[in-house]
Amino acid sequence: MAGKAATTVRELMIPKAVVRVEGKVENAALLTAHRAEQIGLNESEYILMQGKSGVLLDFGMELQGGLRIVTGYGTNGARIRIRLGESVGECLSDVGEKGSTNDHALRDVVLPLPMLSDGEYLSSGFRFAHVELLDEGAELRLKAINAVFVHSTRAQVGSFTCSDELINRIYATAARTVQLCAQKYIWDGIKRDRLVWVGDLYPEVCALLSVCEDDGCVPDSLDFVKAETPLPRWMNNYPMYSMWWIMIVEEYYRRTGNLAYAMAQKDYFYGLLLQIDGCIAENGDFDFGGNFVDWPTHDHADEPEGVRCLAKLCAKSARALEALYGTDGSLSEKILRKLSQKDVPVIEKKQIVALKHLSGTPLSDAEKALLVEGGASGFSTFMSYFLLSAQSDLAGEEQALASLKEYYGGMLRLGATSFWEDFDLDWLKGNVCPIDRIPQAGEIDVHGDYGRFCYTGYRHSLCHGWSAGVIPFLIGRILGVTPLEAGYKKVRIAPRLGGLSYAEADIPTPQGLLHVVCRVENGSVRTTVTAPEGIQVIA
Numbered sequence: 001m002a003g004k005a006a007t008t009v010r011e012l013m014i015p016k017a018v019v020r021v022e023g024k025v026e027n028a029a030l031l032t033a034h035r036a037e038q039i040g041l042n043e044s045e046y047i048l049m050q051g052k053s054g055v056l057l058d059f060g061m062e063l064q065g066g067l068r069i070v071t072g073y074g075t076n077g078a079r080i081r082i083r084l085g086e087s088v089g090e091c092l093s094d095v096g097e098k099g100s101t102n103d104h105a106l107r108d109v110v111l112p113l114p115m116l117s118d119g120e121y122l123s124s125g126f127r128f129a130h131v132e133l134l135d136e137g138a139e140l141r142l143k144a145i146n147a148v149f150v151h152s153t154r155a156q157v158g159s160f161t162c163s164d165e166l167i168n169r170i171y172a173t174a175a176r177t178v179q180l181c182a183q184k185y186i187w188d189g190i191k192r193d194r195l196v197w198v199g200d201l202y203p204e205v206c207a208l209l210s211v212c213e214d215d216g217c218v219p220d221s222l223d224f225v226k227a228e229t230p231l232p233r234w235m236n237n238y239p240m241y242s243m244w245w246i247m248i249v250e251e252y253y254r255r256t257g258n259l260a261y262a263m264a265q266k267d268y269f270y271g272l273l274l275q276i277d278g279c280i281a282e283n284g285d286f287d288f289g290g291n292f293v294d295w296p297t298h299d300h301a302d303e304p305e306g307v308r309c310l311a312k313l314c315a316k317s318a319r320a321l322e323a324l325y326g327t328d329g330s331l332s333e334k335i336l337r338k339l340s341q342k343d344v345p346v347i348e349k350k351q352i353v354a355l356k357h358l359s360g361t362p363l364s365d366a367e368k369a370l371l372v373e374g375g376a377s378g379f380s381t382f383m384s385y386f387l388l389s390a391q392s393d394l395a396g397e398e399q400a401l402a403s404l405k406e407y408y409g410g411m412l413r414l415g416a417t418s419f420w421e422d423f424d425l426d427w428l429k430g431n432v433c434p435i436d437r438i439p440q441a442g443e444i445d446v447h448g449d450y451g452r453f454c455y456t457g458y459r460h461s462l463c464h465g466w467s468a469g470v471i472p473f474l475i476g477r478i479l480g481v482t483p484l485e486a487g488y489k490k491v492r493i494a495p496r497l498g499g500l501s502y503a504e505a506d507i508p509t510p511q512g513l514l515h516v517v518c519r520v521e522n523g524s525v526r527t528t529v530t531a532p533e534g535i536q537v538i539a
Contacts, residue, residue: 082130101192203469377425
């Protein structure tokens with residue numbers, strides 16, 4: 001059963017650095033100092049801004065929340081402009097410039113600032129803040145500018161460490177990313193897409209349940225979307241998203257053993273499964289009224305085959321739920337049989353090859369080569385779990401870990417403190433500027449100059465929970481931890497370390513933490529497991 005729901009807390013954060021000062025600003029270094037959290041009438045030290053001036057601050061890491069400004073005496077009601085940004089470039093941009101936006105969350109506003117005030121402003125995802133005094137002749141005395149970090153009290157009890165420090169950084173960053181996006185409900189992102197997109201949640205749910213105890217956030221999010229879209233509507237208006245819902249319900253039950261929740265989905269599940277079946281002809285053709293798998297595959301010739309394979313994965317999850325509900329699984333088997341009547345070769349997109357392989361569809365030699373060649377070239381953050389899992393099957397864990405390090409390490413090289421909505425290895429080429437400094441003449445602004453589809457330029461989210469699929473890959477494929485019975489009552493542990501000399505993890509289960517240590521000794525892997533009472537471990 002789900003545990004106690006987490007609450008939300010506010011934490012004041014002091015800037016790590018003053019990136020730039022513009023105009024007349026005195027004592028800007030005080031902005032990075034610890035100071036009393038109360039303005040007084042006789043402040044002896046303060047930051048003085050006069051006339052048109054500004055400060056650009058770096059809080060050191062991606063945050064969800066807003067900005068707190070504490071003022072002393074000065075021009076009452078002086079106009080200030082506050083801009084938040086996930087990159088320095090975004091923080092200095094105007095709305096409309098290179099995709100810069102206030103969509104979903106205000107991050108660029110002009111407002112009057114009272115003297116002797118302690119106010120909080122805006123709510124977004126950001127790392128950088130730019131505060132400007134806009135009027136000539138105005139004066140502003142500041143005591144502090146803090147980030148107001150708003151986050152869940154949900155504890156991270158899961159962990160993963162290994163002999164490769166880059167992989168450790170990647171795991172930690174992915175865990176922080178999914179925690180930032182898991183508020184009361186699970187959002188796609190904390191700047192843009194502060195919405196429950198159920199089709200995007202699968203890797204996020206797998207990651208969250210690998211690092212935190214179940215506190216009801218997952219079922220609350222699934223129920224929210226289900227209530228919004230009664231049948232025959234498709235969730236979030238995408239038929240594939242309703243397929244993902246079935247896969248997530250089955251995954252959630254398998255990881256948590258929450259039988260009451262799974263049983264409560266029975267009627268909706270069967271109605272939805274009948275609706276999916278009705279879109280598939282006996283000869284394997286289908287018409288869902290639109291196809292969508294991943295933004296980088298959208299409208300590509302490979303996408304229909306991706307939908308076919310996603311529907312097959314959905315049918316396999318549905319088969320497990322039908323068994324739970326005590327029926328014979330004939331509806332799921334019927335869908336799977338019809339979809340298997342056809343097989344269209346994948347010509348370009350690795351994501352589709354990965355789905356095809358994981359759905360149990362045999363691959364041609366050309367498709368196998370497409371998936372493996374070029375390492376992480378052609379990867380996407382949303383599909384990383386599937387891509388890495390398929391690569392580990394077809395080319396071995398060492399190759400998959402190399403791709404993981406190349407891809408996620410690329411974002412870290414560019415200054416990421418959370419993982420992004422999308423990333424392409426080609427973005428590392430040329431004279432590229434990382435996100436934590438001001439682009440110079442002739443440099444490529446990796447945030448503002450790249451991005452595609454709905455996330456062009458600064459609209460691109462640099463904290464997107466779906467990018468955390470690396471976590472279930474490390475736990476499930478490298479350590480080989482697989483729940484065989486719901487709620488980890490029976491678990492298989494079959495590590496394949498891929499060249500690592502050791503790896504260990506804590507995995508949250510309904511019975512408590514499952515601790516696994518794998519270490520290479522004399523050419524073989526020695527595995528030590530500490531399991532809570534009620535868990536049967538199968539080697």
